[in-house]
Amino acid sequence: MKNYLLLCGGVGGAKLALGFSKILAESNLTIAVNTGDDFKHLNLKICPDLDTVLYTLANESDLSKGWGRADESWEMLGALKQLGGETWFQLGDKDLATHIIRTQLLADGATLSQVTQELCSRFGVQSKVLPMSDETVETYIQTKNRLLSFQEYFVKFQCGPPVTDFVFKGLDKAKFNPLIDLEAFDEIIICPSNPFVSINPIIQLEGLNQFLKLHPERVNVVSPIVNSQSLKGPTSKIMHELGLEVSVNSIANFYKDYASTIFVDELDNDQLDCLHTSGFKTFTAPLVMKSLQSKIHLAQSIVGFLEGN
Amino acid sequence: MKNYLLLCGGVGGAKLALGFSKILAESNLTIAVNTGDDFKHLNLKICPDLDTVLYTLANESDLSKGWGRADESWEMLGALKQLGGETWFQLGDKDLATHIIRTQLLADGATLSQVTQELCSRFGVQSKVLPMSDETVETYIQTKNRLLSFQEYFVKFQCGPPVTDFVFKGLDKAKFNPLIDLEAFDEIIICPSNPFVSINPIIQLEGLNQFLKLHPERVNVVSPIVNSQSLKGPTSKIMHELGLEVSVNSIANFYKDYASTIFVDELDNDQLDCLHTSGFKTFTAPLVMKSLQSKIHLAQSIVGFLEGN
Numbered sequence: 001m002k003n004y005l006l007l008c009g010g011v012g013g014a015k016l017a018l019g020f021s022k023i024l025a026e027s028n029l030t031i032a033v034n035t036g037d038d039f040k041h042l043n044l045k046i047c048p049d050l051d052t053v054l055y056t057l058a059n060e061s062d063l064s065k066g067w068g069r070a071d072e073s074w075e076m077l078g079a080l081k082q083l084g085g086e087t088w089f090q091l092g093d094k095d096l097a098t099h100i101i102r103t104q105l106l107a108d109g110a111t112l113s114q115v116t117q118e119l120c121s122r123f124g125v126q127s128k129v130l131p132m133s134d135e136t137v138e139t140y141i142q143t144k145n146r147l148l149s150f151q152e153y154f155v156k157f158q159c160g161p162p163v164t165d166f167v168f169k170g171l172d173k174a175k176f177n178p179l180i181d182l183e184a185f186d187e188i189i190i191c192p193s194n195p196f197v198s199i200n201p202i203i204q205l206e207g208l209n210q211f212l213k214l215h216p217e218r219v220n221v222v223s224p225i226v227n228s229q230s231l232k233g234p235t236s237k238i239m240h241e242l243g244l245e246v247s248v249n250s251i252a253n254f255y256k257d258y259a260s261t262i263f264v265d266e267l268d269n270d271q272l273d274c275l276h277t278s279g280f281k282t283f284t285a286p287l288v289m290k291s292l293q294s295k296i297h298l299a300q301s302i303v304g305f306l307e308g309n
Numbered sequence: 310m311k312n313y314l315l316l317c318g319g320v321g322g323a324k325l326a327l328g329f330s331k332i333l334a335e336s337n338l339t340i341a342v343n344t345g346d347d348f349k350h351l352n353l354k355i356c357p358d359l360d361t362v363l364y365t366l367a368n369e370s371d372l373s374k375g376w377g378r379a380d381e382s383w384e385m386l387g388a389l390k391q392l393g394g395e396t397w398f399q400l401g402d403k404d405l406a407t408h409i410i411r412t413q414l415l416a417d418g419a420t421l422s423q424v425t426q427e428l429c430s431r432f433g434v435q436s437k438v439l440p441m442s443d444e445t446v447e448t449y450i451q452t453k454n455r456l457l458s459f460q461e462y463f464v465k466f467q468c469g470p471p472v473t474d475f476v477f478k479g480l481d482k483a484k485f486n487p488l489i490d491l492e493a494f495d496e497i498i499i500c501p502s503n504p505f506v507s508i509n510p511i512i513q514l515e516g517l518n519q520f521l522k523l524h525p526e527r528v529n530v531v532s533p534i535v536n537s538q539s540l541k542g543p544t545s546k547i548m549h550e551l552g553l554e555v556s557v558n559s560i561a562n563f564y565k566d567y568a569s570t571i572f573v574d575e576l577d578n579d580q581l582d583c584l585h586t587s588g589f590k591t592f593t594a595p596l597v598m599k600s601l602q603s604k605i606h607l608a609q610s611i612v613g614f615l616e617g618n
Contacts, residue, residue, distance in 0.1 A: 042413050073382065075382045083407070083431045097386075097391075100394070122393050
């Protein structure tokens with residue numbers, strides 16, 4: 001069995017990570033998660049993508065919302081609202097326990113990697129989940145009028161303001177997580193997450209960026225675009241605003257220096273010729289992951305293709 | 310109308326403070342609250358006595374428990390427990406909103422006095438409630454085998470270990486809250502709180518200590534002992550352990566350098582002669598405050614006595 005490294009953002013990435021976690025041995029799977037969305041809110045350290053991956057793998061995620069914990073309650077947030085506190089970021093009572101533990105462990109001197117491994121252990125998650133870096137990288141969205149932090153853009157303004165560019169503060173000083181030994185992986189999977197805000201901060205990190213450019217033959221993209229639309233989130237809206245065609249081709253073009261294979265949904269078969277012309281190997285599979293079975297099936301398809309079965 | 314300063318611990322003090330708040334104009338009442346029990350827990354700044362006073366005055370306290378908020382839920386604590394977090398200190402979901410706001414405001418640079426006034430305003434509490442000091446004083450309980458922080462003693466060990474002494478860390482560097490101009494008060498009321506752990510840290514503070522010794526004629530004690538028992542909490546247990554008789558006389562003796570008048574319940578009338586011999590003026594009134602009406606009635610009795618009505 002090959003060793004797999006998943007590069008992963010929030011919801012879409014977490015779904016595929018769950019599929020992989022069900023079919024691979026723990027020792028064959030590492031999941032590196034975007035932390036560019038992390039922020040401090042109400043003095044709590046919140047890592048939205050890590051939490052989404054954690055809750056998804058622990059079978060504790062709210063499947064209807066796509067984020068947060070299942071069977072969540074909102075008593076603290078209600079009390080906070082009554083006291084005039086900031087309530088634009090939805091903090092559920094159960095979710096809060098995660099942030100409180102993380103914030104305390106970090107304050108006690110643990111690294112985010114150590115905290116993440118500790119939380120995985122407490123949630124009973126066996127897979128190796130790690131932050132992309134232990135250094136702070138902060139994703140900002142340049143909109144027409146002002147620079148917004150990612151959570152302001154994503155939650156407070158509901159992805160409304162048109163995007164012109166992205167800023168990753170701290171990226172120049174951050175390194176890809178040294179606990180992840182890149183040479184150990186036969187295949188690197190770029191999950192179907194937002195390329196601009198979820199994956200780009202990961203693949204620009206020192207250490208990983210150079211490695212991907214040297215070894216694009218090991219790197220495989222799972223398209224976040226299906227039937228010329230993004231499955232979830234603002235990917236297609238952002239592509240429009242950046243003047244890009246909303247297509248698998250645009251995704252391949254975005255990753256052209258880093259990857260050699262792209263997984264495409266059957267609904268985008270019309271893109272295959274163009275992808276081949278651009279030098280990509282392609283494999284067609286159903287990319288929509290609504291059920292657990294479809295997540296497992298996609299992971300099986302990818303592994304089957306990459307291992308020549 | 311005279312100006313009143315209340316020195317106040319948790320539950321007993323908060324009850325009397327509520328009574329006073331119902332009969333005095335806001336400008337005539339200031340409540341200085343013990344902060345020796347304050348502690349940092351799960352990276353949150355928690356001020357149990359200030360919260361009890363705040364919730365009581367805001368009509369938001371859980372009357373059956375005597376602490377915490379009414380209609381409380383415990384979802385975060387349940388999730389924390391599942392994750393192996395520290396759950397010995399009961400943190401309700403609504404209560405948590407208070408701690409989160411306080412912790413954030415302090416982290417943003419506000420003093421505890423400013424935070425307390427802000428919280429009063431947000432809870433709609435008109436009375437002037439202030440911490441005894443903006444400096445940190447930490448109450449420790451010396452037990453036979455080890456020194457326990459107050460919350461460990463009070464909550465974790467349920468006041469079990471026999472007490473031999475008290476340590477107030479930081480007391481030598483702390484000053485009584487300078488926002489409280491002692492000369493402005495005609496009467497100072499020592500509320501029926503635990504003398505050893507709730508009131509002593511207040512009256513030992515630089516500024517207040519000297520003032521009380523110079524002006525004991527302005528200082529009035531409301532006995533926390535009724536019918537030779539403490540109404541709530543470990544006062545009588547601690548008195549036993551310290552080798553003190555559990556009586557109003559022992560309370561008067563504790564405060565003999567600081568106060569000249571003591572309010573005594575009718576059930577302790579047998580103590581009056583001895584109290585007079587010790588130089589105390591006495592006034593007898595029902596001290597048990599179960600209903601709102603009894604709280605108001607006691608405050609009215611005290612004010613009536615002190616204003617010669």
